[in-house]
Amino acid sequence: MNWLLFHLSAEDDMNHFRITEEQIVCALPQSWTENGTDGGHVIFCGTIRTRNKGKDVIHIDFEAYEPMVIRELEKIASRIKAETGVNRLLLIHRTGRVLPGEVAVLAAASGTHRSEAFRACEMLMNELKRSVPIWKKERTSDGETWITPTP
């Protein structure tokens, strides 16, 4: 239940990017949504599926180059904010072993209105998958494989 602990002070009015080995819950803390400025918050929550490409998934191991993840996300965030006008972006990604049904990633975008928040959150996920240095190795009944992006 780490979201209850994940409190953001009013001063923290900008982005929040984090890598964690702990379970992620699919939630924004009240301290993130209650600022009264942003009326639209769009969240993406990615969970591990039990089956992938016809195989039973046992677990996924995530690995991240943490300081570069944060650096890359800050760059991506500047572009997304400039393009969409949202005010704040959030991304929390698991590392280590993640089981089917668990949350691997939580992404969020908050802005004055909803259409920009939808656009920004989807862009953040697309950019995460394009360039942020995080890797997953999937263990199925057939063995272990590093997942590479499908062209």
Add this chain to the structure above:
Amino acid sequence: MNWLLFHLSAEDDMNHFRITEEQIVCALPQSWTENGTDGGHVIFCGTIRTRNKGKDVIHIDFEAYEPMVIRELEKIASRIKAETGVNRLLLIHRTGRVLPGEVAVLAAASGTHRSEAFRACEMLMNELKRSVPIWKKERTSDGETWITPTP
């Protein structure tokens, strides 16, 4: 913290539509996300802004025609599922008095992949605002006004 109480059993694998007078938190319960079938969950969380069109908002009173809200949402959901392929939709809307910073609406769409979930969640919000019988009366320093959709 009603989301902790808001538990969905495994049998409840379909939609969840609800009107509530209690505070809504910007969260999906684990029982919703852990099914292992849906890997992408997109959530929209709408909060009341402190200022709207240059005025200070004191509160908003929401009124709903509850049985018709549920009926209308079920019809909308059938269309969205057919069009996008998502598996489950959720919408929880406040009634009664809602203060700036509080959550007025929580909408979510869950599907196998993320792009369909983004599309479905945004459609659900658009349709909510188009045809679902809920009304808001805004109280600002200038007085009370029923909000009507801008053409």
Add this chain to the structure above:
Amino acid sequence: MIFRVRMFGMARDIAGMAWVELEISQMPVTVKFLKQSLLQKFPGLSSLLTYEIAVNLEYAQDSQVLNPQDELAVIPPVSGG
């Protein structure tokens, strides 16, 4: 015959009540006729640029024929979210 109509949002404020009873003798009673009767009883409803009538929890066409058992409601422009 007596038709009971629920009033919501701005329509409720205009009527000053959440339920309106209308006695209508003409038959058959259509949605369009119901709207005219409501406007006659509450001329202030004309300040609503548009509104819908819900019959048994569904939006109804002007031509739909009503009977007194129907659950009727005045649905001003919605503004949820």
Add this chain to the structure above:
Amino acid sequence: MIFRVRMFGMARDIAGMAWVELEISQMPVTVKFLKQSLLQKFPGLSSLLTYEIAVNLEYAQDSQVLNPQDELAVIPPVSGG
């Protein structure tokens, strides 16, 4: 001069270690040259269809010149999310 390179994901599995040390005498050392040296030491890296070199937490061009203080990393195709 000694260059230390972090290995991630599939590259780490191929190298069998998380850190690789390369002694390179030629000057200047470009990203392109570093990649060639890595491939010489770990021919298995050719099974990675493509990979990037990060220099001080940023993706680098092949032409970028390195110095031994740089934080270097092999970045195979990413797959977060």
